[in-house]
Amino acid sequence: EQKQRSFTIGFSQCVESDDWRKTMLQEMNRELAFHPNIQFLYRQADGNSQKQVVQANELLQSAIDLFIISPNEGEPLTPVVEQAFKKGIPVIVVDRKVATPHYTAFIGSDNFAIGKMAGQYAVHLLHGTGKIIEITGLPKSSPAMERHNGFADAIKNYPQLQVVQQVNGEWLPDTAKNELLKIAARYRDVNLVFAQNDMMAQAAYEVFKNKVGIKPAIIGVDGLPSTGLQFVSNKTITATMLNPTGGEEIIRTAVKILNKENVPKENLIQTTVIDSTNVRIMQLQVAKAASQQTQIERQKTMLKEQTRIYNNQRSFVYILISS
Numbered sequence: 503e504q505k506q507r508s509f510t511i512g513f514s515q516c517v518e519s520d521d522w523r524k525t526m527l528q529e530m531n532r533e534l535a536f537h538p539n540i541q542f543l544y545r546q547a548d549g550n551s552q553k554q555v556v557q558a559n560e561l562l563q564s565a566i567d568l569f570i571i572s573p574n575e576g577e578p579l580t581p582v583v584e585q586a587f588k589k590g591i592p593v594i595v596v597d598r599k600v601a602t603p604h605y606t607a608f609i610g611s612d613n614f615a616i617g618k619m620a621g622q623y624a625v626h627l628l629h630g631t632g633k634i635i636e637i638t639g640l641p642k643s644s645p646a647m648e649r650h651n652g653f654a655d656a657i658k659n660y661p662q663l664q665v666v667q668q669v670n671g672e673w674l675p676d677t678a679k680n681e682l683l684k685i686a687a688r689y690r691d692v693n694l695v696f697a698q699n700d701m702m703a704q705a706a707y708e709v710f711k712n713k714v715g716i717k718p719a720i721i722g723v724d725g726l727p728s729t730g731l732q733f734v735s736n737k738t739i740t741a742t743m744l745n746p747t748g749g750e751e752i753i754r755t756a757v758k759i760l761n762k763e764n765v766p767k768e769n770l771i772q773t774t775v776i777d778s779t780n781v782r783i784m785q786l787q788v789a790k791a792a793s794q795q796t797q798i799e800r801q802k803t804m805l806k807e808q809t810r811i812y813n814n815q816r817s818f819v820y821i822l823i824s825s
């Protein structure tokens with residue numbers, strides 16, 4: 503039997519409190535289960551860039567063979583990525599970007615495309631005329647900038663379509679809610695809210711419904727079953743732009759790199775619009791995938807049991823032969 507080489511992967515995650523990050527980690531662990539030779543060191547930084555710098559440095563001190571990072575903000579986390587890369591440790595940057603080309607692979611959505619799709623959806627929904635509020639994520643994280651730019655690009659030829667107010671929700675529903683509460687009463691005539699994630703979109707729905715008494719169209723981003731798909735299907739938000747977490751993809755890429763295979767540097771995950779016309783089919787597909795996953799888990803358990811029985815019988819036969 504050939505003994506597989508063992509590896510250590512360090513993963514520095516910016517935050518883990520939301521479903522999107524939890525889903526990413528679950529998907530990563532699911533894929534890691536196929537690689538018992540990989541040790542996985544995980545740190546999350548509670549959305550604090552300074553804390554993440556400290557944690558990332560600690561991981562780099564731990565003799566890791568590969569470094570995965572989803573930076574809270576690009577600039578502060580750039581030096582640590584460069585250090586890792588200079589030391590010869592392969593680096594996979596996930597979801598949010600850093601301000602250096604010195605990494606091995608990037609895996610994440612095309613956030614400009616996501617913003618642009620959202621903008622096109624808004625143009626279509628409002629027939630090119632109306633007032634929009636944009637709720638952004640952390641202004642210094644790349645998806646916030648790219649989603650904003652994509653959205654602006656899509657509406658630029660429609661002068662009657664105006665972003666009348668920008669709110670910094672920092673990717674967090676509570677921040678979005680508090681910031682919106684300060685200004686919402688001034689915008690009784692707003693037609694649409696573009697929130698850069700579904701949690702902030704749902705917060706906008708609540709503020710406008712409960713505090714202002716209006717129901718503007720609302721576009722979110724992420725499209726997780728537990729949040730975005732649910733909100734679209736409950737009609738609290740109008741649409742969501744799918745932003746898969748890429749968890750399995752990240753580990754598969756890591757394994758390839760560890761095995762010295764070549765991988766593309768830029769890996770963009772596909773996206774699509776989900777609204778009331780296709781949310782049901784999305785939910786059914788998610789349910790189907792979940793039930794297949796349960797099947798796989800059952801098969802794994804059975805296989806383990808079979809192996810145990812086989813090994814028992816083998817030692818039994820051995821005892822018979824040798825006695």
Ligand code: FRU
Pocket residue numbers: 517520522523597598639643645673698699700723724745
């Ligand atoms: C989760 C999240 C997602 C968003 C992504 C952007 O932490 O805020 O909702 O799409 O990060 O980096």
